[in-house]
Amino acid sequence: MAKRPQPRFPEPHTEPFWEGAKQGELRYQRCAACEGVVFYPRQHCPACGADELEWLVSKGEGTVYTFSVVRQNRMPGFIDLGAYSVAYVDLDEGFRMMSGVIGVENPTTDIAIGQRVRVEFEEQEEGEYPIPLFRPIG
Amino acid sequence: MTPAADADATAPRYLRDRYAIVGVGETTYTRGSNLSTRALGTWAVKNAMEDAGIPAAELDGMMSYSNNDSTPSPMIAGDLGLRLNFYMDVYGGGSSSEALVGLAMGAIEAGMCNAVAIFRSMNGYSQVRIGGTGARARAPVAGDALHTTPYGWFSAGQNFSPSFMRHMYDYGTTPEQLAMVKVIHSEHASNNPKAYYRQRVTVDDVLNSRMIVKPLRLLDCCVETDNATALIVTRAERAGDYRHRSPRVLGVAGRVCKPRSDMHFQHGPISTVAGRYIRDIIWPNAGVGPEDIDLTGAYDAFTFTTMLQLEDYGFCAKGEGGDYVSSGVMRLGGERPNNTSGGHLCEGYTHGMNMIIENVRQLRGEVDDSCPLDGRGHRLHTYDYSEGGCRQVRDANVSMNLGWAMPGTGSSLVMRRG
Ligand SMILES: [Zn+2]
Numbered sequence: 399m400a401k402r403p404q405p406r407f408p409e410p411h412t413e414p415f416w417e418g419a420k421q422g423e424l425r426y427q428r429c430a431a432c433e434g435v436v437f438y439p440r441q442h443c444p445a446c447g448a449d450e451l452e453w454l455v456s457k458g459e460g461t462v463y464t465f466s467v468v469r470q471n472r473m474p475g476f477i478d479l480g481a482y483s484v485a486y487v488d489l490d491e492g493f494r495m496m497s498g499v500i501g502v503e504n505p506t507t508d509i510a511i512g513q514r515v516r517v518e519f520e521e522q523e524e525g526e527y528p529i530p531l532f533r534p535i536g
Numbered sequence: 537m538t539p540a541a542d543a544d545a546t547a548p549r550y551l552r553d554r555y556a557i558v559g560v561g562e563t564t565y566t567r568g569s570n571l572s573t574r575a576l577g578t579w580a581v582k583n584a585m586e587d588a589g590i591p592a593a594e595l596d597g598m599m600s601y602s603n604n605d606s607t608p609s610p611m612i613a614g615d616l617g618l619r620l621n622f623y624m625d626v627y628g629g630g631s632s633s634e635a636l637v638g639l640a641m642g643a644i645e646a647g648m649c650n651a652v653a654i655f656r657s658m659n660g661y662s663q664v665r666i667g668g669t670g671a672r673a674r675a676p677v678a679g680d681a682l683h684t685t686p687y688g689w690f691s692a693g694q695n696f697s698p699s700f701m702r703h704m705y706d707y708g709t710t711p712e713q714l715a716m717v718k719v720i721h722s723e724h725a726s727n728n729p730k731a732y733y734r735q736r737v738t739v740d741d742v743l744n745s746r747m748i749v750k751p752l753r754l755l756d757c758c759v760e761t762d763n764a765t766a767l768i769v770t771r772a773e774r775a776g777d778y779r780h781r782s783p784r785v786l787g788v789a790g791r792v793c794k795p796r797s798d799m800h801f802q803h804g805p806i807s808t809v810a811g812r813y814i815r816d817i818i819w820p821n822a823g824v825g826p827e828d829i830d831l832t833g834a835y836d837a838f839t840f841t842t843m844l845q846l847e848d849y850g851f852c853a854k855g856e857g858g859d860y861v862s863s864g865v866m867r868l869g870g871e872r873p874n875n876t877s878g879g880h881l882c883e884g885y886t887h888g889m890n891m892i893i894e895n896v897r898q899l900r901g902e903v904d905d906s907c908p909l910d911g912r913g914h915r916l917h918t919y920d921y922s923e924g925g926c927r928q929v930r931d932a933n934v935s936m937n938l939g940w941a942m943p944g945t946g947s948s949l950v951m952r953r954g
Contacts, residue, residue, distance in 0.1 A: 402686045406676035412683075437802070438683040444796065464705070464806055466697030467750035468688055476688050484689050486698055486801055494802045498687050506750055511705045529686045 400522050401475045402529045412439045414453055416527045424458045424517045424530055426493050427451040437493035458517030459535065460489040467505045481505050487515060487532055501533035552823060555641045556775035556782040556954060558651075559588025559768040560893040565732045565884030567661040569762035574607035577657035578615040580764035584653060585616070588768050589779035595768065596621040597652035599640055601632035601887070605664035606657045622649040628791075629666070630835055631939040632656075633888040634947035635790025640769040650770060656889045657764035665760050666692055666885070680798065692837060692942075693749040693757060699943045700751055700840040703807035706855065709843070711751060713858035715742035717839035718755050718881050720867050725878025727868070727905050727927040732761050733882040736923060742839075756839045758880035765889035767896065775954060783899040783951040786934070787822025789814045790947045800944030810946035811848030811938065818849075818936075822950035826851045829950075830932050831898055832872060833891030835940035836879040845938040845946065846874070868921040868929065876903065876927050888939045892949060895935035899953045903928045 405416050415438070418425035427436040431448035442449050465485035471477065483498050483505045499515060502508035515532035522528060561583025563569070563576050571579075577600070585595060598609035598620055609623035622643050626632065633656065640652035660666060677685045689695060703709050719739055725731035737755060745754035775782040792814040796803035819825050826849065834842040839861075847857030851872070860866075866874035877883045877894040884890060897903045905927045907915045917928040932953065939947035 402688075403675070403677045403681075404686075405682050406678045409678050409682070416682075438680075438799070464698040464702035464801075466694065466701055467747075468694055469747050469749065471688055471690070473688075473690070479688070482688055484687050484694060484698065486806070496684055496687055496689060496799075496801070506747065511702065531687075 400520050400529070402520070402522055403475055404522065404526050411441050415439050418455070419519055419528050419530055422519055424456040424489075425453050426456055426489070426491060428454055435492040437495060454491070456489050456491050456517070458489070460487040460515060460532070462486070462499065462509065462511055462513045462515060463488045463494060464511055465499060465509050467509070469506070483509050485509065485532065498531045499534065500531045551641055551645065552786055552821065553784050554772050555644070555769055555785040556772045557637070557767050557785070557892070557896050557951065558770055558775050558778040558780065558782045559584040559590060560766070560896045561585070561587050562730070562765045562890065562893060563763050565730060565761045565763045567732070567761060569659055569662060572607065573605070573657040573659060573764070574611050574615065576659070576762070576764035577607050577612045577655050577766075580657065580766040581612055581616060581653050581655050584766040584768050587779070590651065590768060592617050595651050595653055597640065597643055597649035598623045599636050599652055599654045600625045601628045601636060601656060602658070603627065603629055603664065605659070612655065620649070622652070629887045629941060630837060631791055631888065631941035631945055631947040633892055634788055634937055634939045634949040637769055637785065637892075637949055638788035638790045641785065641788070644769070644771060651774070652769045653766055654769065655764060655766040656887050658887070659762040660885050661760045661762050683799070693752050695942060696838060696841065697749045697752055698801065699806045699809070699844065700838070702805070703840070703844065703857075704751065706805070706807050707858065709858035711743060711753075712739055713862040714756065714839040714843060715739040716862035717836060717842050717866075718742050721836060721875050721879050721881045723921075723923075724868055724873070724876045724927055725882030726923045727921065727925055728877050728883060729906060730904070731878040731883040732759050733878070752838055752840075758837050758885050759882065761884035763884050763886055765886045765893060767889070767892060780900050780902070781954040783896050783935075783954050786824060786950040786952050787818050788947075788949050789817045789821070791941065791945055792817065792947065794944040797944050806943065807844070809844045809848050809943045811845045814946055814948050815849045818948045818950060824934055824950060828934050829872060829936045831876060831895065831929050831935050832866075832874045833879070833895050833935065833937040834874050835888055835891065835938055836875055836881045837940060839881070841940045842874060844943070845940060849936075849938060849948075868927055873929055876929060888937070892937050895937060895951060898929050898932045899935055899951055901928060901932065
């Protein structure tokens with residue numbers, strides 16, 4: 399069972415994102431006024447300043463925009479991972495999200511910019527919020 | 537977007553040439569200082585005061601920056617017997633030193649004080665390490681960190697590496713090219729008796745060092761050290777009261793940000809850094825361009841940070857930074873040497889201060905290498921840049937410091953010979 403850092407509530411603007419993660423949904427926002435896609439979640443649209451943002455569910459597919467590979471991290475939650483990637487994924491709905499690519503044999507050699515990936519929710523400890531990560535498609 | 541002629545963003549140009557850096561000083565660069573940041577800071581400011589020859593009664597302002605890992609100005613001033621009319625201790629790391637020079641000019645311009653000592657004191661190896669201090673509790677997170685921390689994005693190297701990876705993808709930049717930054721800075725450090733690492737290294741040494749965070753290898757990363765550094769800013773018309781022919785400030789830009797500084801990577805190309813925006817302020821304000829700069833101090837927390845900045849300030853075309861840093865331009869004896877002290881990669885890690893101190897000494901023509909001294913304590917430079925030799929740049933008239941906080945934020949300082 400993974401032990402990644404967990405959100406601490408109350409967290410008014412991002413709580414729906416994490417509740418979505420529990421239901422296997424990758425949620426993002428869209429501005430009701432200018433229709434701009436907003437991520438990560440917040441109160442105001444950074445494009446037009448409106449504060450009516452609606453929640454949508456992403457299909458969870460995207461492309462690796464860039465990434466790096468951390469060879470070791472002694473912090474709790476990461477110490478057992480060994481080498482792991484940090485990846486910025488361009489979701490097809492038009493937002494860029496920091497996450498990681500999992501499910502490859504060797505992160506240092508097997509991840510590439512431009513790779514197509516799909517979201518997957520990594521289970522954490524009992525009762526905790528799952529963390530959205532990405533796995534190469536195909 | 538170019539601001540109108542009288543817009544606020546370009547106001548500092550009206551202070552062009554009106555301020556000088558009259559004194560610089562530092563402690564030793566060590567790993568294990570056995571001194572408090574208070575003692576280190578006092579030592580560095582004292583050295584800067586002695587360097588300038590400024591009496592305690594004439595130094596009435598003090599500023600510092602830290603990541604809550606230092607000692608505030610009133611303590612340092614107390615230890616030095618100073619009575620302050622102004623002080624300000626701010627939060628921040630890289631890119632603060634240039635920004636604080638500008639703020640010190642503003643404080644003096646506003647009539648709040650006459651001269652300002654700026655210092656950075658840090659036990660960057662033995663107390664608070666920027667690269668991480670090992671195990672911490674698995675604390676829950678909130679706010680912005682919710683979108684970074686669960687993915688294991690913490691240290692500076694982890695923070696910046698996605699930009700470096702994308703630059704290599706976009707422009708074909710290679711690890712071999714970047715290794716040359718370390719090679720050249722190590723050559724410079726070998727002529728700097730103060731440097732923590734004085735050993736010259738090769739491209740193979742860099743490429744064979746172990747991977748830390750892809751694409752960074754150990755020798756792509758700077759050397760964490762314990763040290764304090766200081767400089768003193770005052771009006772140009774007072775500079776003649778002090779010991780040196782003091783460099784004048786031509787222009788300064790402080791903590792300029794890319795769009796969307798909350799999560800800069802979400803907006804526009806990540807392989808472009810804040811220098812792309814700084815250049816629109818600093819060049820017109822300083823009244824010079826890249827071709828006028830004789831030496832640079834491009835922040836080298838990592839080999840890549842030096843390259844990304846030089847490229848986006850316009851020292852070469854976008855995407856040609858790999859060629860620029862590996863061509864020999866940045867080498868002592870080259871067209872525009874960079875970080876002649878060895879910088880953060882070799883001299884020591886100071887959050888940018890040592891690169892300003894070095895350029896001040898370069899513009900005075902009095903770099904502290906191993907060249908012989910004349911009877912009045914001035915260096916008789918040989919301009920022989922071989923190992924253990926000279927590191928004074930010939931005809932150093934205009935310098936630029938390119939300060940880096942992260943890909944999305946940076947600062948800059950242009951100085952000329954006094
Ligand atoms: Zn909007």
